[in-house]
Amino acid sequence: MNDSALTPESILDAAEEVLRRYGPAKATVVDVARFLEVSHGTIYRHFPSKAALRDAVAERWLHRVSAPLAVIAEEQGSAVERLHRWFHQLMTIKRQKVLDEPELFATYSAIAQEARGVVQAHVGELVRQIAQIIESGISSNEFRVASPQAAAKAVFQATVRFHHPAHASEWSDLDIDTDFAQVWRLVLAGLVVGELSV
Incomplete structure (x- = not known):
């Protein structure tokens, strides 16, 4: 070239x-x-170093996860439905990556572990997207929480088993969707009654 x-x-x-x-x-x-x-x-x-190149690769890979989620976060309509669809999309993207190309998924996961700042920025972006949906749910009286940002962080952490690469080996479990449905009911109840605001 x-x-x-x-x-x-x-x-x-x-x-x-x-x-x-x-x-x-x-x-x-x-x-x-x-x-x-x-x-x-x-x-x-x-790219001034090997680390900078790897960070850029990780950033682009993670952007492929966050970009379609941003579309859902910016949509209008029911916040409950959007938040559920947001998590469903996140889990679908992650599962497809690990099931379709497990070696490549392991490669990118290893790179992401080295790119701590890139991963932190990615998680921050995802939490902001969740907070955006929760804020709209507060405006539409679907959710009753005092701090959308704190609630978003709690929701993200409560669902980590279903989207964090460290749990990828569990995603093929037959009960994984049932497990998520149970966690989702608890999360939704907390948002509706305002228990996820701290």
Whole structure:
């Protein structure tokens, strides 16, 4: 590839392919450069370090999770229905990733564990989306909580088993949907009566 045609996006595409082929332990910036047929110095002009490149890969991967959820958070209509659909979509995205390509999911999970700041920003974004839905539910008298942000954080933490990669091995359990339905009823009850405001 011509150095002048190289973009951050094309580098990230190549990095994803290299990670798919070699895994996070063996993939290097040199491998990405070789894949693109450029010098590794060219990669460093766009990403100053291997860590910066991996952070960018993790950020793009996590954005693929958060972007469709943002659409649900911004919709109008019943907050109860939207919040339930938001979590259903989150769980569906995560399950598809782990079931369709378990090795790639493990690779991205390993990268995300190294990119702590990127993951924290991602979680913060997800909590803000939940808070946005809860705020609309307060406005429509569906929810009765004093602090949408605190309630959103509590809801996110209460459902972590169903969307955090550390629990991926549990997602194929036959009772996982029933378990979520039970947790959801408790969460919804807390939002409706205002018990998730602390």
